[in-house]
Amino acid sequence: MSKLDLTLKVWRQKDANSPGKFEIYLARGIDEDASFLEMLDVINEELTQKGQDPIAFDHDCREGICGTCGAVVNGRAHGPLKTTTLCQLHMRHFKNNDTIVIEPFRSRAIPVVRDLVIDRSAFDRVIAAGGYISVRTGSAPEANSMLVPKQDSEKGFDSAQCIGCAACVAACPNASAMLFVSAKISHLAVLPQGQPERLKRVVKMVHAMDKEGFGNCSNEYECEAACPKGIKVANINLMNRDFFKANLTT
Amino acid sequence: MPVLDAKIPEGPLEEKWSNYKFKSKLVNPTNRRKHTIIVVGTGLAGSAAAATLAEQGYQVKAFTMHDSPRRAHSIAAQGGINAAKNYCNDGDSVRRLFYDTIKGGDFRSREANVHRLAEISANIIDQCVAQGVPFAREYSGYLENRSFGGTQVSRTFYAKGQTGQQLLLGAYSALMKEVDNGNVTLYTRREMVDLVVIDGIARGIIVRNEITGKIESYAADAVLLATGGYTNVFFLSTNAMGCNVTAAWRAHKKGALFANPCYTQIHPTCIPVHGEYQSKLTLMSESLRNDGRVWVPKVKEDRRPPHLIPEAERDYFLERKYPSFGNLVPRDLASRNVKEQCDQGKGLGSTGFAVCLDFSESIKRLGADVIRSRYENLFEMYEKITGSDPYKEPMLIYPAPHYAMGGLWVDYDLMSTVPGLFVLGEANFSDHGANRLGASALMQGLADGYFVIPSTLPNYIAGSSLSQVTTDHPAFKQAEEDASKKIKQLLGIKGKKTVDAFHRELGLLLWDKCGMARNEEGLTEALKKIPEIRQEFWENVTVSGSEGELNQTLERAGRVADFLEFGELMVQDALHRRESCGGHFREECQTPDGEAARNDDQFCYVGAWGFNGVDAAPTLHKEPLTFESVPLTQRSYR
Ligand SMILES: Cc1cc2nc3c(=O)[nH]c(=O)nc-3n(C[C@H](O)[C@H](O)[C@H](O)COP(=O)(O)OP(=O)(O)OC[C@H]3O[C@@H](n4cnc5c(N)ncnc54)[C@H](O)[C@@H]3O)c2cc1C
Ligand code: FES
Numbered sequence: 001m002s003k004l005d006l007t008l009k010v011w012r013q014k015d016a017n018s019p020g021k022f023e024i025y026l027a028r029g030i031d032e033d034a035s036f037l038e039m040l041d042v043i044n045e046e047l048t049q050k051g052q053d054p055i056a057f058d059h060d061c062r063e064g065i066c067g068t069c070g071a072v073v074n075g076r077a078h079g080p081l082k083t084t085t086l087c088q089l090h091m092r093h094f095k096n097n098d099t100i101v102i103e104p105f106r107s108r109a110i111p112v113v114r115d116l117v118i119d120r121s122a123f124d125r126v127i128a129a130g131g132y133i134s135v136r137t138g139s140a141p142e143a144n145s146m147l148v149p150k151q152d153s154e155k156g157f158d159s160a161q162c163i164g165c166a167a168c169v170a171a172c173p174n175a176s177a178m179l180f181v182s183a184k185i186s187h188l189a190v191l192p193q194g195q196p197e198r199l200k201r202v203v204k205m206v207h208a209m210d211k212e213g214f215g216n217c218s219n220e221y222e223c224e225a226a227c228p229k230g231i232k233v234a235n236i237n238l239m240n241r242d243f244f245k246a247n248l249t250t
Numbered sequence: 251m252p253v254l255d256a257k258i259p260e261g262p263l264e265e266k267w268s269n270y271k272f273k274s275k276l277v278n279p280t281n282r283r284k285h286t287i288i289v290v291g292t293g294l295a296g297s298a299a300a301a302t303l304a305e306q307g308y309q310v311k312a313f314t315m316h317d318s319p320r321r322a323h324s325i326a327a328q329g330g331i332n333a334a335k336n337y338c339n340d341g342d343s344v345r346r347l348f349y350d351t352i353k354g355g356d357f358r359s360r361e362a363n364v365h366r367l368a369e370i371s372a373n374i375i376d377q378c379v380a381q382g383v384p385f386a387r388e389y390s391g392y393l394e395n396r397s398f399g400g401t402q403v404s405r406t407f408y409a410k411g412q413t414g415q416q417l418l419l420g421a422y423s424a425l426m427k428e429v430d431n432g433n434v435t436l437y438t439r440r441e442m443v444d445l446v447v448i449d450g451i452a453r454g455i456i457v458r459n460e461i462t463g464k465i466e467s468y469a470a471d472a473v474l475l476a477t478g479g480y481t482n483v484f485f486l487s488t489n490a491m492g493c494n495v496t497a498a499w500r501a502h503k504k505g506a507l508f509a510n511p512c513y514t515q516i517h518p519t520c521i522p523v524h525g526e527y528q529s530k531l532t533l534m535s536e537s538l539r540n541d542g543r544v545w546v547p548k549v550k551e552d553r554r555p556p557h558l559i560p561e562a563e564r565d566y567f568l569e570r571k572y573p574s575f576g577n578l579v580p581r582d583l584a585s586r587n588v589k590e591q592c593d594q595g596k597g598l599g600s601t602g603f604a605v606c607l608d609f610s611e612s613i614k615r616l617g618a619d620v621i622r623s624r625y626e627n628l629f630e631m632y633e634k635i636t637g638s639d640p641y642k643e644p645m646l647i648y649p650a651p652h653y654a655m656g657g658l659w660v661d662y663d664l665m666s667t668v669p670g671l672f673v674l675g676e677a678n679f680s681d682h683g684a685n686r687l688g689a690s691a692l693m694q695g696l697a698d699g700y701f702v703i704p705s706t707l708p709n710y711i712a713g714s715s716l717s718q719v720t721t722d723h724p725a726f727k728q729a730e731e732d733a734s735k736k737i738k739q740l741l742g743i744k745g746k747k748t749v750d751a752f753h754r755e756l757g758l759l760l761w762d763k764c765g766m767a768r769n770e771e772g773l774t775e776a777l778k779k780i781p782e783i784r785q786e787f788w789e790n791v792t793v794s795g796s797e798g799e800l801n802q803t804l805e806r807a808g809r810v811a812d813f814l815e816f817g818e819l820m821v822q823d824a825l826h827r828r829e830s831c832g833g834h835f836r837e838e839c840q841t842p843d844g845e846a847a848r849n850d851d852q853f854c855y856v857g858a859w860g861f862n863g864v865d866a867a868p869t870l871h872k873e874p875l876t877f878e879s880v881p882l883t884q885r886s887y888r
Contacts, residue, residue: 014799015799015800031525031527033637034525034527034528035529037529038528038529039527041527041750045748045750045751047794048749048792048794048803049746049792051792052794053795054794054803056802058317059491060316060321060490060491061490061491062532063532063533064634065325065415066321066323066325067325068321090634090635090637113461114800119317120317121318123318124318124319124320124436128426128427128429129430130430131423131426132382132424132426132427133382134427135377135380135424137298137301137305137377137424137700137701138373138377138700138701139380140376140377140379140380141376141380143335143376143393144335144337144392146379147390147391148384148387149387150387150388150389153384153391156384157384157410160416161412161415164318164320188382191382191384193379193380194382
């Protein structure tokens with residue numbers, strides 16, 4: 001098992017209102033089988049022991065599914081590996097003596113809270129605006145009474161996999177949240193259950209998204225490249241079509 | 251010894267739930283909005299409960315320590331959710347799901363609750379499909395099923411290896427719909443640090459705002475805890491890093507009894523421990539045992555790479571010992587057998603603590619594409635973590651702490667021993683006895699949230715005359731002060747050892763003495779050591795930063811402080827239960843062929859502990875378990 005010595009340049013910012021700056025830390029003897037977050041744990045243990053403030057970063061499942069973790073690593077959201085969250089990135093993908101620059105996902109609509117921690121509550125507000133099927137508990141019909149073609153169900157699943165991490169926003173030069181929003185819209189739009197509210201949903205969610213201050217899409221495809229779940233830009237096309245249709249019919 | 255009354259409704263088992271619903275008191279729709287209900291936790295249980303109660307018209311305040319309700323640990327559940335739909339026409343029924351769960355739990359759960367769970371199971375699937383949960387389907391468009399451990403039918407619904415994610419996003423969407431409707435107020439990044447009890451009744455909570463550090467009070471007519479399980483007491487577990495016992499433990503200190511804390515589930519198939527720096531263990535879903543075969547080399551100390559060990563020299567020990575269930579025996583049995591093989595020196599991998607989970611035969615039979623469509627994300631996750639490709643080489647797996655069957659004691663209404671405090675999901679002890687079957691936790695969380703609490707909570711509200719209470723009440727002020735004091739104390743120690751170091755020390759001790767196998771000597775030793783670690787913690791822990799800011803070390807310190815108290819209760823419970831049952835395996839109590847030997851004469855009860863002070867002995871209360879519908883027998887999966 002080989003060990004790595006690394007130089008880390010980490011964004012430190014006390015809170016939303018304080019200015020931030022990069023600090024340099026030396027990471028010595030990091031096991032190449034450790035995950036990126038475990039490497040940060042090691043640094044934080046050392047900082048704590050020296051009586052300094054550890055680097056604040058959000059994380060929870062460490063399995064790539066909760067969407068809590070995330071940082072820009074060497075200029076890329078979630079780091080260099082495709083379809084991989086930061087918590088699933090392992091140190092064997094770095095080389096001895098590498099310098100690693102670590103900074104938070106940045107965008108006006110998802111401001112920094114502290115160090116690498118950001119405020120993604122805008123995402124919740126966009127979902128609250130219409131990212132659901134309005135079914136009351138208890139009113140559902142027998143599950144097999146509505147058949148869903150396998151390919152539709154799988155398509156829905158592919159979009160529904162979004163973990164809401166905001167890497168797409170961080171990667172987009174316009175700070176657009178369109179990949180996130182369109183993933184939810186497509187998930188529900190390809191399923192029969194989602195049809196009754198389909199057009200109303202897209203209008204409400206797009207308006208909520210604009211209100212939060214996210215930017216527009218100019219087809220850069222950076223979001224797709226950064227998405228740890230491989231969500232496709234095709235979702236945005238579907239959203240735009242539905243939005244257009246909704247505006248025609250109302 | 252105090253005896254607990256679970257308030258099980260009258261009548262035959264099959265009619266209890268409908269009798270209950272018919273007899274229970276109701277709250278008039280226009281009166282509902284006069285009642286505020288606090289829901290702590292937004293996992294499957296909490297989100298489902300908050301959304302449904304809001305739909306009924308109650309004013310709901312929902313709290314989560316996460317930045318969004320969708321981050322709850324339920325999101326990580328992989329394999330599936332059970333329901334007695336009998337879509338496969340293979341002999342399933344409510345009765346069979348009930349029976350499998352009782353037997354799987356090794357006859358240590360409450361019949362009436364388990365039957366209700368089985369009855370409700372089918373409605374859950376209907377509800378989730380209506381919300382748009384993209385379950386796996388056949389080409390015909392019908393829902394598909396697979397098998398899980400401890401059963402001989404296929405009743406598990408799934409969405410690849412991401413079932414929990416899809417179910418939670420469904421419940422989250424229902425919750426956000428009610429946020430939009432103005433019936434739910436959402437409080438994120440709030441950690442519950444105390445329960446407020448006034449005149450013996452739960453009337454509110456104290457939380458710490460994780461961003462500002464402010465201590466905040468909220469009052470309500472009832473408090474629902476859906477704060478998940480405590481398996482992180484072992485430090486390394488399959489749970490998310492933030493999972494904790496804090497909310498439940500602090501409620502326990504305010505009077506809620508803690509039931510069966512020693513019933514913890516060690517899951518057989520997890521990626522083995524590989525280094526000192528390791529922060530958590532990763533589950534490889536039980537569903538993999540549908541197509542993966544578990545084996546070790548026939549001879550000891552065979553350290554060849556697994557793919558170089560020829561077929562004739564492999565021992566498929568689960569298939570050999572349990573021919574009727576094969577690789578799909580329940581988790582407790584599978585884990586113990588894996589441990590036994592490794593203890594005999596037949597383990598593989600760099601540490602010798604791993605066995606093979608091998609897909610080569612299934613890939614040959616079904617093709618890699620079929621296997622990919624079933625388990626893609628799991629195989630990817632395995633490769634990312636270990637750097638080895640499970641399509642080509644067998645997975646190496648070993649058991650790891652996974653699930654808490656124990657939890658706060660609740661009666662049939664899901665109410666704890668503190669009136670007005672209800673407990674849902676993994677946080678309660680109710681349905682899984684001494685061992686939970688796979689795909690049953692998601693079912694229970696959603697049953698509690700969507701269907702049980704919306705029927706039982708109104709009965710409580712309508713039947714109580716609750717006085718007006720505001721957060722100006724002295725009980726709130728006192729609890730706020732206590733919370734601040736505790737935080738200041740943690741920050742003031744300024745010792746030399748980190749929070750994680752203490753957590754690791756406690757976890758290793760518990761894994762060693764109170765893990766897959768337990769005995770009197772080890773448990774007694776642990777009981778001596780835990781108070782010592784706890785004392786050192788309060789003298790020598792270092793928590794940097796201050797209280798009025800985002801301080802993740804402080805958050806963890808509070809949780810570890812609670813684990814250090816709770817861990818002792820867990821060991822006490824394990825020591826008192828001189829029998830083996832399910833996940834609680836006392837080495838002194840085995841059958842001649844090494845299976846768990848229950849002692850029904852002395853231990854056929856739920857052990858619920860009352861708090862008497864941190865260093866004082868707890869009081870044991872008993873809820874006797876009676877089995878009217880299923881005869882008490884020795885479990886057999888052979
Ligand atoms: C890796 C993994 C895979 C699994 N796979 C399956 C499966 O396939 N099938 C199955 O049936 N079960 C599975 N389980 C078990 C199942 O996922 C859990 O038991 C279940 O999801 C628990 O749901 P819950 O709602 O009770 O709690 P959780 O989902 O854990 O939610 C807890 C909530 O409480 C909040 N909270 C906790 N403490 C506090 C506090 N002090 N203050 C404020 N908020 C707090 C959290 O923020 C969160 O919102 C799996 C478990 C794991 C670990
Ligand atoms: S910590 Fe959950 S996705 Fe990374």
